[in-house]
Amino acid sequence: MLEVAFITDAPRVAGSEIWLLETLPLLPRFGIKPTVFLRNEPSLDELGLRLAHAGVACYRYKNLDDLANAGRFPIRVLQAWFPGTYSLLKRLPRPNVVYIHDQLEYHYPFGLKALYKQVYNLTKASKIRWASRILVGTQWAAQFLKQNFNLQADVVPVGVNHLRFRPAEPQEHENLRKKFGFTRFTLLTPARFTLEKNHWSILRAARFTPQADFVLVGAGNLARLYSSLARYMGLTNVRFLKNRWDIADLYRASNAVLFPTLGDNPGLVILEGMASGIPVVTSPFPPQAEVISPREGLLIPPDPKRLSEAVRWLIAHPEETDVMGANGRARILRERTAQHSAEALAKLLHQTLE
Numbered sequence: 001m002l003e004v005a006f007i008t009d010a011p012r013v014a015g016s017e018i019w020l021l022e023t024l025p026l027l028p029r030f031g032i033k034p035t036v037f038l039r040n041e042p043s044l045d046e047l048g049l050r051l052a053h054a055g056v057a058c059y060r061y062k063n064l065d066d067l068a069n070a071g072r073f074p075i076r077v078l079q080a081w082f083p084g085t086y087s088l089l090k091r092l093p094r095p096n097v098v099y100i101h102d103q104l105e106y107h108y109p110f111g112l113k114a115l116y117k118q119v120y121n122l123t124k125a126s127k128i129r130w131a132s133r134i135l136v137g138t139q140w141a142a143q144f145l146k147q148n149f150n151l152q153a154d155v156v157p158v159g160v161n162h163l164r165f166r167p168a169e170p171q172e173h174e175n176l177r178k179k180f181g182f183t184r185f186t187l188l189t190p191a192r193f194t195l196e197k198n199h200w201s202i203l204r205a206a207r208f209t210p211q212a213d214f215v216l217v218g219a220g221n222l223a224r225l226y227s228s229l230a231r232y233m234g235l236t237n238v239r240f241l242k243n244r245w246d247i248a249d250l251y252r253a254s255n256a257v258l259f260p261t262l263g264d265n266p267g268l269v270i271l272e273g274m275a276s277g278i279p280v281v282t283s284p285f286p287p288q289a290e291v292i293s294p295r296e297g298l299l300i301p302p303d304p305k306r307l308s309e310a311v312r313w314l315i316a317h318p319e320e321t322d323v324m325g326a327n328g329r330a331r332i333l334r335e336r337t338a339q340h341s342a343e344a345l346a347k348l349l350h351q352t353l354e
Contacts, residue, residue, distance in 0.1 A: 005073040009085040012043040015268035016101035022161040025054035030346030086127035095132035103263035125149040159341035167277030168252035176253035188254035193220030196263035204304035251276035260302035274328030296328035
C-alpha cells in the first residue's frame with residue numbers, strides 16, 4: 001500500500017475539498033493509503049470529521065512549518081489556493097505532485113483576461129514548475145498550461161459521487177420540494193459569491209424571469225452585496241442560502257442548475273447537476289463544453305437576457321428537460337464518477353513513484 005500525503009491550504013470548503021472528500025476514500029482499493037493535511041480552521045472542522053468517518057487519516061496544521069512530517073511520505077500531492085504554499089515543493093523531499101483546481105482563465109472584459117494570465121504566470125505557474133508532476137481535471141486545462149506556460153500536465157478527470165448525487169424518485173422530489181419550500185420551477189446555483197461566478201447576471205436574469213425561482217447557495221466576500229442588490233431590485237424570486245452539507249438534497253429538489261460562470265475549470269457544480277439528473281445551464285467556454293454538451297444541458301453566453309430565454313425554454317419543454325437530465329446522468333456514469341477519478345489518480349501516483 002503506497003502512503004500518500006494530500007496537502008491543502010484551503011481556508012474553507014470549496015470544490016477542491018469536496019473532491020478530496022469524495023475521491024480519497026476510494027483510493028485504498030487501488031493500492032493508495034491517503035493522509036490529508038488540513039489547516040486548523042474552524043470552517044474545516046466538519047470536513048475533517050467527514051474525512052475521518054470515511055477512513056481517511058487527517059492531520060491539522062497551523063502554518064506551513066508544521067508540514068515537515070509530510071516529508072516522511074513517499075509522495076506528496078499539493079492543492080494550493082495561495083502562491084506561497086508552493087514553497088513546499090522545494091522544502092519537502094521529491095516526488096511532489098501538484099493537482100491544479102485553479103480557474104485558469106477568466107472571461108473578463110477590458111483586457112483583464114490577458115492581465116490575469118500574466119499574474120497567474122508570475123504568482124503560480126513559475127512555482128508549479130518545481131513539481132515532479134502536474135495533474136489537472138480536464139484535457140482543456142492540460143492544453144492551456146502547455147500552450148500558455150509550457151507546463152506538461154496529466155489529466156485526472158474530476159468526478160463526483162454518483163451515489164450521493166443522484167436523481168430523486170418522484171415522491172422524494174415532492175417531499176424535498178415541500179421541505180425547502182420550492183413551489184415553482186426552481187433553478188439552483190451552488191457557488192462561492194465571487195465575481196467570476198457571475199451572480200450579478202443571475203440576479204438580472206431573475207428580474208427578466210418572474211415565473212421562476214432562483215436559489216443561490218454559498219458563502220464569500222460578495223454574499224452580502226448580492227443579497228442587498230436583490231433587495232434593492234425588489235427580487236422576490238431569489239433566495240440566498242449559506243453553505244450546507246445537504247446540497248445533494250437541494251439538487252434533487254430543483255428543476256435545473258444555473259451556472260453562468262466567467263471562469264472555472266470547469267466547475268464541480270456542472271457535474272453534480274448532471275449526476276443528479278437535472279439539466280444544467282452554463283457558459284459555452286471550452287472547459288464547460290468538454291464535460292457537458294447540448295444533449296445534457298444548455299451552453300448559453302452569460303448574458304442575463306439570454307439566460308432568461310434559456311430558463312423560459314426549459315419551463316416550456318418539460319419532456320426535453322427530462323431527457324437532458326437523463327443524458328447528463330448517463331454521461332457522468334460513463335466518464336466522471338469519483339471512482340473514475342480515484343482510479344486515474346492512483347495509476348499516475350504509482351507511475352510517479354516508479
